[in-house]
Amino acid sequence: MRRIALTLLLILSFESVAAGTASLSISCGALGVELSLCQQGVDAWSSKTGIDVNIVATPNSATERFALYQQILASRSADIDIFQIDVVWPGTLAPHLVDLSQYIPEDITAQHFSTLITNNTVDGALVAMPWFTVAGVLYYRKDLLHKYGESPPQTWQQLTDTAARIQEAERLAGNLRMYGFVFQAKGYEGLTCDALEWVDSFGGGTLVSSDGEVTINNPKAVQALEMASRWIGNIAPQGVLNYDEEQSRGVFQSGNAVFMRNWPYAWALGNAEDSPVRGKIGVIALPRGGEHGHHSGVLGGWQLAVSKYSKHPRQAADLVRYLTSYPEQKRRALIGSYNPTISVLYQDAEVLAAAPFFGTLYASFQNAVARPSRITGDKYARVSAEFYYAVHGVLGGKTTAAKALAQLQRKLERLSRGGQW
């Protein structure tokens, strides 16, 4: 009996000790060097403040991570203080996140890309701080373009012509598996990104306008999708309809494609020791949609947010502030080529030496177009799915662009309850 009482006492005293000193938990991604970079950053902050921080491993797949976060937050659990969240999640997760503007002064947030700050501000509350960003970019084979005397394309039409010409010439030369252009057209979030880039570059809007109006059924969007549907089976393999990022990288990196749309991560892998196209690739902004169109790239990337159920929101916000700060983002850019979200880092000589395309693609990252996740809130996943199903149907030749977009417009209007969302 006495032993039990003693044990109980011990447990209780430990509990009070644990409650006395603050300790935080942060969930970081674990892809490639992500985890070790996070660990180093967190350790540096820990030794400065004396607060213990646990790093929680989360699933690599973004959709699985999203489901896990939703369950943790829905149960109001205090287990994780800081969440690493995707650029399309603030709209859904906002009710569970702390407004960081009360801890992080405005002159610091103003250093970050305004597109990201706007994206992370929901109903006037800054629910997450940008950590690193990505945008859709165009990869091309420098050697092949040089061989045929072509220059990197500025419009989609130029891309189509160049791709067709090189594909035909290479096949005649015995390179039978050569294709002009690969991208992501599997029915998933990746197709939403790709198709939004085509539509936006033609000036066809971003699916839903910032005030909630469904805008997808317009002649420019139809034109963009008609162009893309003509690629399938011509300059793009039919299999592209089931390609995700890695499948398209597989084709491009094995030397079987002239152009590829992908995220910046493909740069380091394409230039790795064992890559057949090492040193032969260039990267530029995605083409404009015609003479009156503009360059477009969909905004991606990750933010840090603090849970409303955290027991130590002040300390957690301080860690977020540290991890998203100038020196920390610079360190991550130098070691892991993670794109900073602070504009001035794109002029830093050391950063530019480590990742030269940061300089040439600065405009793409700064003006990246956000998916309509903020305005559509927790309905975003449904909006995105309806969009990629519609586009997939057009690309697969099951329906025409005009018909698909008219139908999509009706579906989204019903879903939005007249623009209210």
Add this chain to the structure above:
Amino acid sequence: MEVTKHRHGTRKGAAHTSTRLSRQKVRWAWLFMAPMLLVLAFVAGWPLFKTIAYGFTDASLIAPETARFIGFDNFAFLLQDPYWWTAVWNTVVFAFASVALETVLGLIIALTLNAKFPGRGGLRAAILIPWAIPTVVSAQMWNWMYNDVFGVINHILQFVGLIEQPIAWTASPDTALLSIILVDVWKTTPFMALLLLAGLQMLPTECYESARIDGVHPLKVFFRVTLPLLKPTLMVAIIFRLLDALRVFDLVYVMSGNNHDTMSMSVYARQQLIDFGGLGFGSAASSLIFAIIALFTVVYLTVARVGREH
């Protein structure tokens, strides 16, 4: 009087003790079963009940506590959703095609492995490899092999001269479901073969001896002796696989995601529940999957019983 009374008394006493004994037995039986029943109730009963209950609400994944009871609305919407019916159709086609192919191939392999030949043990172990690889891994592996540009399958077919142009196996609506069925057949035939091999080894040898003495043709032996004797094993193996195939998820999800051409019922339910955060609606879909699989089981068992009574 005295005697009868006594006799009566003993009979009554005996009856009394026997009921007490059986009652005691029953009590102990319940006691021993209790932990198992309790665990079952917790890990199977409670989640099932919760899922069905959520199916009647508009709960969302991000805020389940604000759920409202909405009656049969979810089910009504589900039954009108053409995507749901596509998913049901895909699942049924997948289940019947893959189980049929697996049964035929599994039987052939089991008969082969039942014969005596050198290296049989090694071969028996080797055929289990596809079954031992985790589905997610083999699905991804096949996805690469099916690729229309660098995939090995197109390469071989072109090399042999069966096809002129590479086929986009997993992308084309005509071949997408077929390619998934083929991967399932590759993966699960060993399991079928193993179950049937176990059944074959239990068959009485007398029938075969007398058949051999009578000089019956081997094909006739198979159809008249082996197949009828193996029927109970076959029935169990088929129902096992059928139930498994009807709730297929990982293979379809890894190979073609949320594509409507191949979407199975479980992929549909996951998309609604996880991607769209519709806890209520996704639970309704899950309940319906449960009902459909239960229906299949009841029909199958009834048919099997009628067949046996014949």
